[in-house]
Amino acid sequence: MGLDIRLPIGVLFSVFGLILAIFGALSDPSLYVRQSLGINVNLIWGLVLLGFGFTMLLLVWVRARSSRAAARKTSDFSK
């Protein structure tokens, strides 16, 4: 498998989260009174998605680092 699926998921959800959170932070509060029980759902859920996206990216990064370390180790052995 050429592509770690967590990378695209991490990117997509971070971008979605960022867009929603920024929009939520800047938009007029009356928007939420009318529709979502006064909860700024764009800001809150945007941050949740951002967190999820970041976690995915972190996992990709950790895996890439450990596989690089493993590759270094095997090349040490082969010397």
Add this chain to the structure above:
Amino acid sequence: MVLTSIDWIIMALYFAFVLGIGAVLKRHVKTSNDFFLAGRSIPAWVCGLAFISANLGAQEVIGMAASGAKYGIATSHFYWIGAIPAMVFVGVFMMPFYYGSKARSVPEYLRLRFDEKTRGLNAITFAAMTVFSSGISMYAMAKLIQTLHILDLPFHRLGIDPGWIFHVGILVSALVVLGYILLGGLTSAIYNEVVQFFLIVAGFLPLVWLGLRNVGGWAGLKASLAPEYMHSWIGMGNPHNNRLGVEWFGLAMGLGFVLSFGYWCTDFLVVQRAMAADSMASARRTPLIAAVPKMLFPFLVILPGLIAIALPTAPVHASGAGSALVIPAGRGIIPVKLNPSSGRPVLDRNGNPQLDYDLAIPNMLLHYFPTGMLGLGLTALLASFMSGMAGNVTAFNTVWTYDIYQSYIKPNAGDEHYLMMGRMATVFGIALSVAAAYMATRFNNIMDMLQLVFAFVNAPLFATFLLGMFWKRATGHGAFSGLLAGTSAAALHHALTIPAGAIPGVKGGWLAIVHTYPSEMAQNFWTAIFSWCTCFVVTILVSLLTTAPDESKLKGLVYALTPKPEEVDRHWYQRPAYMAAIVLAVTLVLNFIFR
């Protein structure tokens, strides 16, 4: 519906992303094995999420919320009885034969185990069914875009006739699905299904959160609905005491055994996801991993339906200028169903207006989501439509290429030729789906008939697979005649029975009426039970009358002649048997809590 630019940005990003994944994966597709089976290289958790996501088409999302609004918590039977046990069974008992036999498709397994004619029958009906389902998906999506007026404003601005909205909806969805499957094959479909899984959760979870908060939590929901809405088992002793109109035996055998095992254990659309796994252990874990989110999905897709019906009923809107038509109020935020041509409410047989339950989810999105989240919710909905289509298209191109083209049309070509054929099959599979979508707009009756015929074909399937995998004496002639007999039995049962209050015809009773069922659902379940039993008995009888199959050829295909798969997993919780036990135990607890 008023969408602002932020909603459009989110939707556009998603579409760009879907195609981008296909483009990145393109360079990994070199052989037909890469294209049709994702090179058998996908890790278990990815296959598991794709396994469940391929089934989580929009009809499922919209339909389950609609059933939630119509039947209440009892809809969860479609998950806890109608899916989990079968998913556990296919992972623990059947996957060793599917994956271990190296068959590239479910019909191919039938050829290895039985004979050519059994495979041919299964392959051809399955291919027709996938084209039909993806066409229906496409039709439903274009219809929803039209109903929700998503594209009205941009069309108006660009000065295009709104009559084109339906056609544009079909064309764009067809092109996007075509694009990413052509590029990346099954891997691309699977990756997009996983993205779609997370999108559905991200789009619907806040809906449940806001909705529950609004109605005053679980207690508030309970207080505002009649008690029969809130129970899944109480009242199942008698079909007249529950909203489904079925009794427990028909439910457990018809839905829980015949229909559910027939779908999850034999339908190549889902099994293909597990066949793409990187090892036998992963293939077996795939349905078990999928079962975990599956058993929690009722909270995500059924609950919004319940909330939609529990909300205070919206006041009646004044109808359009110049019309004296009074449209009665719906219930909660679910409106009355209108006849699309006359604009009048559709009445049931007692003269009461029917509700348009399919609008439960779309109306919930509009009710609770401000612009921004609305874009995300709609993207999730569109994603589920597309993944439903893509699942069917990838199953179609594989069965067409391996089981029909390679078997009957051009057997000895090189791998490159079949890869090319797979890409072409993707194009004409989608073209046929578009044709099916347009057929649905003009000939509703034909679509209902086709759906019925497919139900008859599917009902006996699991009997054939069960005998094939666990009884080494079952023969090809037995399997083939069993399938035909089972399908005929289903048709005959349907011809002789009718749900209460229906007119003889497509609903049943077209030969004579021998029995009247309390509901259509009860009739469906019993049609399946009769069909399954007929297939089971006929397969055994004919098998015993024909020459026994050569045992040396059945290695890896039948339970008694296959070495048990070794439990090589590092951790105990990765072993299929332990995972299965945990999944079943939690499902039992859920049934008990929501009894």
